Amino acid sequence: MKTRFSTYDIMCMVTELQRLIGMRVNQVYDIDSRTYVIRLQQSEEKAILLLESGNRFHTTQFEWPKNVAPSGFTMKLRKHLKNKRLEKLSQIGIDRVVDLQFGSGEAAYHIILELYDRGNIVLTDCDWTILNVLRPHVEGDKISKSDHVLQDNGLAGNMKVAKEAGKGFLVDQHLDNLLTALKQAERLLDDAKIQVAKGYITQKKDERPNPEGGAPTYLLTNLEFHPMLYNQMKSQPHEEESRLALWSRDFVGQNTYT
Numbered sequence: 001m002k003t004r005f006s007t008y009d010i011m012c013m014v015t016e017l018q019r020l021i022g023m024r025v026n027q028v029y030d031i032d033s034r035t036y037v038i039r040l041q042q043s044e045e046k047a048i049l050l051l052e053s054g055n056r057f058h059t060t061q062f063e064w065p066k067n068v069a070p071s072g073f074t075m076k077l078r079k080h081l082k083n084k085r086l087e088k089l090s091q092i093g094i095d096r097v098v099d100l101q102f103g104s105g106e107a108a109y110h111i112i113l114e115l116y117d118r119g120n121i122v123l124t125d126c127d128w129t130i131l132n133v134l135r136p137h138v139e140g141d142k143i144s145k146s147d148h149v150l151q152d153n154g155l156a157g158n159m160k161v162a163k164e165a166g167k168g169f170l171v172d173q174h175l176d177n178l179l180t181a182l183k184q185a186e187r188l189l190d191d192a193k194i195q196v197a198k199g200y201i202t203q204k205k206d207e208r209p210n211p212e213g214g215a216p217t218y219l220l221t222n223l224e225f226h227p228m229l230y231n232q233m234k235s236q237p238h239e240e241e242s243r244l245a246l247w248s249r250d251f252v253g254q255n256t257y258t
Contacts, residue, residue: 003055004054004055004056004115004116005055005056005057005096005115006096007094007095007096007189008188008189008192008227008228009056009226009227010091010096010098010115011091011094011189011192011193012192012196012197012227012228013057013058013227014089014090014091014098014193015192015193015194015195015196015197016196016197017049017057017058017059017089018089020040020047020049020059020086020089021086021087021088021089022042022085022086023040023041023042023045023047023085023086024040024041024042024083024084024085024086025038025039025040025081025082025083025084025085025086025102026039026040026041026046026082027039027078027082028070028074028077028078028081028082029064029066029067029070029074030066030067030070030071030073030074031050031064031065031066031067032067033071034052034053034054034055034119034121034134034135035050035051035052035053035064036050036051036052036074036077036121037049037050037051037060037064037066038050038051038081040086047059048060048061050064051111051113051121052119053113053114053118053119053120053121053134053135054114054115054116054117054118054119054120055115055119056115057098057113057115073121073132073134076123076131076132077111077123077132080102080109080123080131081102081109081111084102084103084107084109085102085103085104086100086101086102087101087102087103087104087108088100088101089101092112094189095116096114096115096116097112097113097114097115097116098112098113098115099111099112099113100113103126105126106126107126108125108126109123109124109125109126109131110122110123110124110125110126110128111123112124118135119135120133120134120135121133121134122134146181146185147230147231147232148228148230148231148232149181149182149184149185149188150178150181151231151232152181152184152231153177153178153180153181153184154174154177155169155174155177155178155181159174188228192227197227197228198227198228198240198241199225199226199227199240199241200225200226200227200228200229200233200238200239200240200241201222201223201224201225201238201239201241202222202223202224202225202226202233202236202237202238203220203221203222203223203236203237203238203239204220204221204223204236204237205218205219205220205237206218206219206221207219220237222239
């Protein structure tokens, strides 16, 4: 089951969540030692933004259980962010790091959310001076979504350079395909910065006997969410939603009978 955002997921989610710009922080809660919820509001419009160190960030409609006693880190976030307006939400370069700016000018504060390895959440002032940090981290793994564009161009992610036809990647035969795949990947990343992505949930289909006889019923279990339907997933059962953020976690693990 998918547990953390890839670079492409982050790009798509940053684009999707631009709709939160201008909303004010109503309150901050901690769900556990690495997951935090920020309640945002603007006039009658409300939103709940979930941040999980090292893994994900998205809006949620689920009523997450909150810790009875807020942590010291939560109290620090409340002190500096409450009633501040979300002014900017952006990805830093193409790293799995997101910058959320609350307030402007000398009254601005930043939440830096690291979404790789063990992750981290860092609170800084307007000059990027660290005021508080959730935890140290160790440089970790990289996550790639290259198989999709490689398959589109007749290649496979596990191909190795070979000298004989039919036994792997041949430079003379496959180099143009690889260059086309790289250009396609670049276009996907560029589009993710300006277009709100759809959400796709991949599912597992299990047959269940019908106690009344007749045709069997099927249990669909939600497995993973993705901002696009990758080639390697098209043969699996899946659901589509017009907005990625609605699918991010609230639906994963839920069951549907058909």
